[in-house]
Amino acid sequence: MRTREKSYVADHVNDLSPSGIRRFFDLASQMGNVISLGVGEPDFVTPWNVIEASYHSLERGYTAYTANAGLLELRQEINNYLNKNYHVSYNPENQILVTVGASQAIDVAFRAILNPGDEVIVVEPSFVAYAPAVRLAGGIPVTVDATEEFAFNVQADQIEAAITSRTKAILLCSPNNPTGAVLSKQELEAIARVVEQHDLLVISDEIYADLTYDETFTSFAAINGMAERTILVSGFSKAFAMTGWRLGYAAGPKEILAAMTKIHQYTIMCAPTMAQHGALEALKNGMDSVKEMCISYRQRRNFVVKALQDMGLSCHVPGGAFYVFPSIERTGLTSTEFAEQLLQEQRVAVVPGDVFGKSGEGYIRCSYATSMKQLEQAMKRMRTFVEAKIN
């Protein structure tokens, strides 16, 4: 018999700390009159034609499993979309896997490529799931900091300095959560040279690719020689406002995709069928809706960045996604103090930057995926708070 002092939970799971974002959600949800700039999801409802397509698929009786890798027609459409928009090309038969959100694609990618003790370079500040996904797959995350000095874009020499004999892969995310930074083609090319030289793989999380506002987005897989080294991860949650549908995908080299599909087959079987039918419609007829939402996000970004700068905070202009990551240094507060006090005093929820990695300390993440009306109100409240702290 086990004694109760012993945890039934595996050590490597006990060692993971719970996501810092959740804590703030829970705190905010217990209060009234809170404007939340905390959540990383669109305020838009999924475009109606997508909802209808999914609904009709159920009516027509498509209620069974699909192929493990996903509906072939959807994989073909994913390839057309990637090809047309990002100039990368895959064989839909064996190089694309439809997953339960980009989250599952990331999880399966690491499980497919990592041996115990392999290192993965994770650029921070980063999406909170990356380092845990590496650890759960038996790997070791090695952090490199993307700093404001370089517009929150990691530089190739920083990556090179972190490489050891155990380095297997680099995880890149552009446009970035939480900073909104977009890596330029030149920056990606410089990273590609390091990747080639050290024979590495790249997991490129491009889930915000359609939400860029100033410059054209370059897929890492489109850089010369990188398609065979890149696992491209993306999904429908952000651009198509489909977070609850849980649909994403991975595309990449045949051997790796076969390995990922094997894991997926034993653990998930297939992504939800009705969501796959919705996604098919999203790619076929949903791009106009994406463009409309993108125009709206751009307006909101411009408004929020200006409002933050006007209240005296230094705020880098993010090129994509729907987050701003202003410095709160002038207030003299830590990220957590700022977020806690702003919530208590002004009922505005933001996420402390250190949740996304140590280098996020001194910053906060505000999502502008909420209505202009709410944003105007939130900025007004935040201005009152910040001015009181600065003066």
Ligand code: PMP
């Ligand atoms: N990657 C990034 C950078 C994200 O911000 C998120 C969601 N916050 C995901 C992946 C997960 O997306 P999905 O809903 O497709 O699992």
